[in-house]
Every structure is written in C-alpha cells, then in structure tokens.
Amino acid sequence: MACRRNWWCMDIRSILKLTLLHLVVLGFGGRSAFAQPDNDKVVQGAALSAVSFDSVPAVFKQPTPRTVNDMRAMQDHLVAIVPKLAECTVNIRVGHAQGSGVLVSSDGLVLSAAHVTARPGQKLTIVTSDGKRHEGVTLGRNSAMDASMVQIISDRTDWPYCKLSPLEKVELGEWCLVLGHPGGLDEDRGLVLRLGRVIFQNHWMIQTDCELIGGDSGGPLFDMNGHVIGINTRIGESTQYNFHVPASTYVKSWDRLVAAEDFRTHTGAYLGISGTPNTTGNGLLITNVYPNDPAAKAGIQTGDILLTFKGEKVTDLKQLVELVGQEFAGETALLGLLREGKEIELKVRLGMRID
DSSP states (O other), X not given: OOSOOOTTEEXXXXXXXXXXXXXXXXXXXXXXXXXXXXXXXXXXXXXXXXBOOSOOOGGGGSSSOOSHHHHHHHHHHHHHHHHHHHHHEEEEEETTEEEEEEXXXXXXXXXXXXXXXXXXXXXXXXXXXXXXXXXXXEEEEETTTTEXXXXXXXXXXXXXXXXXXXXXXXXXXXXXXXXXXXXXXXXXXXXXXXXXXXXXXXXXXXXXXXOOOTTOTTOEEEOTTSOXXXXXXXXXXXXXXXXXXEHXXXXXXXXXXXXXXXXXXXXXXXXXXXXXXXXXXXXXXEEXXXXXXXXXXXXXXXXXXXXXXXXXXXXXXXXXXXXXXXXXXXXXXXXXXXXXXXXEEEEXXXXXXXX
C-alpha cells in the first residue's frame, strides 16, 4: 500500500466515515495571460476567489487534540477544507516519471518541484482531480531550490486554485497537511492526505512530520487556512527527510518563473569560514574558522588555503559562497586545501544557515 500506516493518513472519499476516537489509513480518492500569486502582500491575483478558510478551530493551536470535541472539530474542519484543496492538487507526468503539483491561478499556473518538471519549455501531462488529462508546458525553474512552475495549455480561466501563504515563514509546531500522489497516480485510490506538524523551518526550507513518498514530489503543503505554505521536495524513508520548498521562494522568484527562466539561487547551505584571496597564489586564505560549524568539525584550520570546492577552483569568498549555495545542507563536499606547503583533502558535511 503506497500510504503506510499512519494515524494521520486519510482518504478524502472516506473521511466522512471516520470515527471520533481514531483516524485510520484510507485511500482518497492557447496560453492565457499569466496571473500573479493571489496574495494580499504580493500582487493581486486572478478574478476568481481562491480556496481559503478564515475560520480555523482552536484545537489547531494546541499540540494535540485533548478531548472528543477536539477530535470532532478537527474532523469537521478537514471534511470542509480537504475536498476543495484536492480540486487544486494535480498529478504531473513527464514521460514515465510522475510527481505532483498545485494550481495557484485561475488561468492554470501550477507550482511543482524542479526535479519533477525538468528544464523550461518541455511538454508534459497534467491530470486533475476529476481524472481529466491536460497538456502543459514547463516554465521557469530554480534548480538550486528545486522550485518550478508549469502552465496548463488551455483557454480556460476558471481553474480552481489555492492562495500562497502571505507569511515569510511558518511557525514551528504549526499544524499542516500534505496532498499528493505517493507512488504515482492511482485512480482507484486518488489523492492521499497526511496531517502533521512543522518541525523545522527557515528561509530556505520547511521540514514536517508528514510522511512523503516518491510521487509526492511537487505536491502542496497547506496550512489549516488552506494556503500553500510549501512544495514537497526531498523525500526519504525517515522523518529526517520530509522537506518542502517554502512558498516564499516562489513569490520572490515569481517573475523569473513566469518568464521561463532557468536559474539558481542560494540554498542556505553553510560552511563556516571567512577568508581573503591568497596574495601569493591561487585559492582563498582562511582567516577565520567559526567554532562548532561544519568547517571546524571537518578539521579546517585558520591559515589553510582553500584551493577547490567539489573540484571547482576557489578564487574569493563571494565565489565560495555561491558554490556552497548550489548544494543542499546536509550534503558532503570534498575540499582541496594547502596546509604548510602540502595539498590535502577534507570532506565537509554542509550545515544550514538559520538567519
């Protein structure tokens, strides 16, 4: 079964059958003008109203439901909100590969993950919640942040769509839900919902305890108001994964995505050194190694000369920041250094900036 047993994994078609005492794993089941994100703090969106719920039960401000009435309030809210969010959630097919996405404008703009949609200008198939298939084309992608945009090729201007969150960052511990197609599109099962909490967040990523599986990539992460707060990106068997691209990443790069630009921005990965160009030769003279940061833990020392980062020659600190920012936090990078006249290599596990 694609959706593993999880107290918070539910089927939208069966959600009305949930008891008040427990939740169970069930199965759910010509280009128009480009709209801007429907976000009060960004740019006005298309004419139609997006999915949004102003009233959220107080139980979602608590760490856990405490009473049967709390459970009932959670159930009633999910029964109201999830079918509408499901209308905006799509399956994306590129060749034999599959992923997910979410409609964010009435003229058919879809947000997804860059590793799902590939480079700009590619044709793909989008399957909406009613089972209909539509032709689409990839627009821009930020490959460093794994963010991309797709346009449904249609004259239709009344697509159901969801708002992007107006918040720069979500709150730690906030309730959230994921919709997607784990394991790929299953027409008998339909979409699968996972309800959970935000367990880590910063400007570059959101991590939740909503279990993600291959096929969920590109799918939406919602808050309890029905706003898109993130897009599924890094997926693994352990809850140390379950990462999402923040919605703010798409808002900041909206014009570039709409213009079908292929670009990279900083991922927030962090090394933990400062330095100056080496005046006696190539490389970066390391003038400071910050205690307890990745470079220090790897054994890099003040006075070392950094020659290469993952095989790329290092010339100055600005270039190094750009090279580090093309990698994800948690990944390992091989550094070439000159120490006391001898060339050495060290492996560094990159950290994450928290500011």
